Amino acid sequence: MSMLSTTTSQNAGQGVREITLGQAIREALAEEMRRDPRVFMMGEDIAEAGTPFKVLSGLVEEFGTSRVIDTPISEAGITGMGVGVAMTGMRPIVDIMFGDFIGLAMDQIVNQAAKVHYMSGGKLKVPLVVRTTLGATRRTAAQHSQSLHAWVSHIPGLIVVLPSTPYDAKGLLKTAIRDDNPVIFFEDKMMYQLKGPVPEGDYTIPFGVADIKRPGNDITIVATSSMVQIALAAAEGLEKLDISAEVIDPRTMYPLDRDTLIESAKKTSRVIVVDEGYERYGVTAEIAAVVADGAFYFLDAPVKRMGAMNVPVPFSPALEDLTVPTADSVMEVAKTLCGRV
Amino acid sequence: MSQSKASGSGEFVEARHPASDQVSTAGAQLLETEQVRWLSIYEQMLKIRIFEEHVNQLYTSAKMPGLAHLYIGEEAIAVGVCSALRRDDYITSTHRGHGHCLAKGASVDRMFAELLGKEAGYCRGKGGSMHIADQETGNLGANAIVGGSAGIATGAAMSSKMRGSDEVTVCFFGDGALGQGVLYEVMNMASLWKLPVIYVCENNQYNEYTHNSETTAGEMSARAKAFGIPTEEVDGQDVRAVYTTAARMVERARGGEGPAFILCNTYRYLGHHVGDIQRSYYRSREEEEYWKTERDPLKMLAEWLMAQGVATSGTFEQIEQRVRAEVEAGEQFALDAPYPDPSEVEQDVYA
Numbered sequence: 001m002s003m004l005s006t007t008t009s010q011n012a013g014q015g016v017r018e019i020t021l022g023q024a025i026r027e028a029l030a031e032e033m034r035r036d037p038r039v040f041m042m043g044e045d046i047a048e049a050g051t052p053f054k055v056l057s058g059l060v061e062e063f064g065t066s067r068v069i070d071t072p073i074s075e076a077g078i079t080g081m082g083v084g085v086a087m088t089g090m091r092p093i094v095d096i097m098f099g100d101f102i103g104l105a106m107d108q109i110v111n112q113a114a115k116v117h118y119m120s121g122g123k124l125k126v127p128l129v130v131r132t133t134l135g136a137t138r139r140t141a142a143q144h145s146q147s148l149h150a151w152v153s154h155i156p157g158l159i160v161v162l163p164s165t166p167y168d169a170k171g172l173l174k175t176a177i178r179d180d181n182p183v184i185f186f187e188d189k190m191m192y193q194l195k196g197p198v199p200e201g202d203y204t205i206p207f208g209v210a211d212i213k214r215p216g217n218d219i220t221i222v223a224t225s226s227m228v229q230i231a232l233a234a235a236e237g238l239e240k241l242d243i244s245a246e247v248i249d250p251r252t253m254y255p256l257d258r259d260t261l262i263e264s265a266k267k268t269s270r271v272i273v274v275d276e277g278y279e280r281y282g283v284t285a286e287i288a289a290v291v292a293d294g295a296f297y298f299l300d301a302p303v304k305r306m307g308a309m310n311v312p313v314p315f316s317p318a319l320e321d322l323t324v325p326t327a328d329s330v331m332e333v334a335k336t337l338c339g340r341v
Numbered sequence: 342m343s344q345s346k347a348s349g350s351g352e353f354v355e356a357r358h359p360a361s362d363q364v365s366t367a368g369a370q371l372l373e374t375e376q377v378r379w380l381s382i383y384e385q386m387l388k389i390r391i392f393e394e395h396v397n398q399l400y401t402s403a404k405m406p407g408l409a410h411l412y413i414g415e416e417a418i419a420v421g422v423c424s425a426l427r428r429d430d431y432i433t434s435t436h437r438g439h440g441h442c443l444a445k446g447a448s449v450d451r452m453f454a455e456l457l458g459k460e461a462g463y464c465r466g467k468g469g470s471m472h473i474a475d476q477e478t479g480n481l482g483a484n485a486i487v488g489g490s491a492g493i494a495t496g497a498a499m500s501s502k503m504r505g506s507d508e509v510t511v512c513f514f515g516d517g518a519l520g521q522g523v524l525y526e527v528m529n530m531a532s533l534w535k536l537p538v539i540y541v542c543e544n545n546q547y548n549e550y551t552h553n554s555e556t557t558a559g560e561m562s563a564r565a566k567a568f569g570i571p572t573e574e575v576d577g578q579d580v581r582a583v584y585t586t587a588a589r590m591v592e593r594a595r596g597g598e599g600p601a602f603i604l605c606n607t608y609r610y611l612g613h614h615v616g617d618i619q620r621s622y623y624r625s626r627e628e629e630e631y632w633k634t635e636r637d638p639l640k641m642l643a644e645w646l647m648a649q650g651v652a653t654s655g656t657f658e659q660i661e662q663r664v665r666a667e668v669e670a671g672e673q674f675a676l677d678a679p680y681p682d683p684s685e686v687e688q689d690v691y692a
Contacts, residue, residue: 040503042456058545066503071530072530074526074529074530076522076523076526076531077523077526077527077529078526078530080491080492080493080495080496080523080526080527081492081493081496081499081527081530083492083493083496084433084495084496084497084498084499084500084510085479085496085497085499085500085503086496087481087497087498087500088431088481088497088500088501088502089500089504090500090504092496107489107523108492108523111489112484112486112493116474116482117689117690117691117692118467118689118690119464119467119468119474119482119483120463120464120467120468120472120474120476121462121463121464121465121466121467121474121689122465122470122688122692123464123474123476124474124476124481124482125692155607156690157690157691159691179692180692181691181692201514227401259406302583
């Protein structure tokens with residue numbers, strides 16, 4: 001596992017274009033499949049259909065149906081086969097269309113993929129990537145809207161990646177494909193159209209290195225995936241109130257860059273953790289505990305958690321929008337922590 | 342359901358007699374290569390039997406921690422199937438997996454060491470009895486989730502096909518795994534994509550402490566047939582029948598003709614695990630005695646070898662001496678071996 005202590009430079013590769021997060025994912029997959037003949041993809045409706053999100057459109061035309069493989073609707077089966085394929089010389093990428101469906105594949109992820117290396121005394125390896133999605137507000141109700149990355153972040157043996165920008169998505173996905181461990185890679189289904197600068201050509205981003213998305217001095221907002229844009233919008237609003245917010249994206253839930261989070265907390269003395277998973281027993285709790293433990297004597301306020309409401313995601317837009325943090329709700333909490341109410 | 346399903350009340354179906362005349366023409370002298378093969382197969386089966394007897398002793402004398410699920414009675418399946426495989430072919434195994442691991446080529450000393458949690462074990466003591474994996478012999482691991490290795494095995498077969506290799510994978514599981522959905526998901530894909538995987542169902546009739554008549558509807562073999570997978574039902578106590586069927590299915594798979602399903606009817610002489618001593622609430626002593634005396638795979642092969650004029654009782658005594666010495670030496674090696682250093686606990690969580 002690569003855990004370098006420095007962030008990669010933004011100017012690797014040649015020209016930098018504005019592309020969407022979906023395009024960045026597709027580019028990473030295509031480049032890795034060109035680079036390494038062992039890399040292939042399997043999943044439901046990933047070939048000609050290119051997934052319901054059209055993220056993979058065009059790949060089957062270049063790589064054929066032997067490397068972009070449409071499977072039956074069998075999440076446990078394809079994930080389990082992904083483990084076996086990975087153990088025997090290939091580098092599979094299994095596509096689980098909606099993050100909610102990892103429930104069907106949980107034994108394969110938790111009891112098989114995560115355990116094989118350790119249980120075999122380090123002899124067998126599982127270089128498997130499971131790509132899946134998270135995120136609500138798409139009006140798809142309780143079984144297509146959850147953000148379940150906390151489930152797998154709990155399990156030793158797994159790496160869990162949550163990119164928040166097109167640049168991060170491409171670099172982190174390449175690292176995931178080259179890593180010898182099982183990696184669960186969560187993409188926010190609402191961010192596929194988000195545009196950002198991405199270099200042409202090859203670059204990777206190491207796991208376990210948080211990225212400071214916006215520097216600030218008065219409060220730290222730790223945000224993941226879909227919540228990074230929310231946090232950045234909140235920071236804009238706070239700036240108008242003369243509150244300088246630092247926004248940090250851990251980018252990988254495991255390995256977690258504890259040092260960067262703690263250093264920021266020591267600097268600002270106030271911390272909010274924002275994540276779209278259920279707040280209850282979620283990654284916000286873990287990160288808040290890490291920060292509280294590491295920066296206790298520097299904090300001027302309790303570390304505040306903001307996650308999805310502890311309810312099944314409702315269908316009605318009038319209800320669904322209430323369940324996830326927004327720029328306004330993050331701003332309100334930040335103002336309170338800064339004594340500005 | 343299958344003909345050999347015995348109910349707990351002691352009604353037995355007629356024993357199926359060895360139908361393995363394919364192996365040699367009755368009465369004709371066995372070729373020397375066949376003599377060597379069957380004697381070697383006998384020795385491997387005996388090694389598993391004696392290994393398991395020692396495991397039983399280790400466990401009951403509190404020298405072995407954890408759980409021990411013994412394979413005694415089912416030896417013909419592991420040895421018959423693995424004798425049809427090459428070293429570079431793959432297997433996946435089960436919680437009752439010692440026999441599969443040994444039959445695929447694991448050594449007794451490192452097996453014992455793993456069972457005792459010693460660093461010299463196949464998994465440096467981190468796997469234990471239910472998780473022995475040995476890359477060198479193509480063993481992708483025993484699996485303590487019932488049906489849990491079906492995906493791994495089918496994936497390994499997919500990998501072989503994608504890499505253009507002619508390796509074959511065997512997925513061992515018990516009749517209990519027929520209750521697990523993932524098995525059917527991967528059998529569907531194995532058939533769709535003609536993957537070189539052999540599903541070997543060891544039907545020992547009991548899902549832990551429950552007879553499969555209470556858990557398994559319909560025909561067992563019909564499950565695989567529904568996916569268009571060639572299916573054969575064999576007497577799992579007759580190693581010649583198991584070997585002959587497995588060899589045919591393995592060559593078929595190696596030739597690119599796709600998966601197969603072999604239903605092996607067998608019997609677990611002992612409990613679900615070593616601690617399962619009082620079994621009368623789920624099966625009768627008479628039933629157990631019947632299998633041990635009338636259907637024992639070692640006895641059946643020995644009798645056949647003697648009838649063929651290949652071996653005498655002295656031959657088997659020699660083999661037993663050799664095997665006992667090997668097993669005892671391996672056990673002693675493991676008892677003397679050091680435990681892993683505490684620093685090992687955090688090693689190999691990540692590659």
